[in-house]
Amino acid sequence: MKTIFMSRGSKLVIGLLSFLPIVLMIVFFAMFLTIFPRMFEWSHGYDPEPQEMIGVFGPLFILGMIMGVISLGLLVFFIMHLVRNKTMDGTERVIWILVFLFAGMVGYPIYWYMRVWKDGPGTL
Numbered sequence: 001m002k003t004i005f006m007s008r009g010s011k012l013v014i015g016l017l018s019f020l021p022i023v024l025m026i027v028f029f030a031m032f033l034t035i036f037p038r039m040f041e042w043s044h045g046y047d048p049e050p051q052e053m054i055g056v057f058g059p060l061f062i063l064g065m066i067m068g069v070i071s072l073g074l075l076v077f078f079i080m081h082l083v084r085n086k087t088m089d090g091t092e093r094v095i096w097i098l099v100f101l102f103a104g105m106v107g108y109p110i111y112w113y114m115r116v117w118k119d120g121p122g123t124l
Contacts, residue, residue, distance in 0.1 A: 011116055018074060018112040021105035024067040031060055074108050075100055081116065088115075 035056055042048050048056075078100060082093050096115075099107040 014116055015112050017070060018108040021067050021071045024063060028060065028063050071105055078108065078111055085115065
C-alpha cells in the first residue's frame with residue numbers, strides 16, 4: 001500500500017479530535033449532574049411537560065450523538081492508519097485494536113501521540 005502525505009497541520013487536527021471525545025464526556029457528565037435537582041423535583045409529584053423534558057434532555061442527547069460520531073470516525077481513521085503503517089508488526093496492530101475497542105476514547109490520544117505525532121514527518 002502506498003503512504004499518504006500527512007502534514008503537521010493535519011496531525012494537529014487529528015490530535016485535537018482525538019482529545020475531543022474525552023472533553024465532551026466531561027462536559028456530558030457535568031451537564032448530567034446539573035440535571036439532578038430537576039429530576040428530584042420531578043420525583044416529588046411534579047409532572048413535567050414534554051417540552052420541558054426535551055429542553056432538559058435534548059442537549060444531552062445531541063452531545064452524546066456528537067461524541068459518538070467523533071469516536072466512530074476516529075476509530076475508523078486509526079484502524080486505517082494501523083493497517084497502512086508498515087513499521088508495526090501484526091501483534092502490535094492487534095494490541096492497538098484491542099486498546100481502541102476496550103479503552104475507547106482513552107486510547108485515541110495515546111495512539112495519536114505514539115504513532116501519528118511522533119511518526120516520521122509528514123507520513124501516514
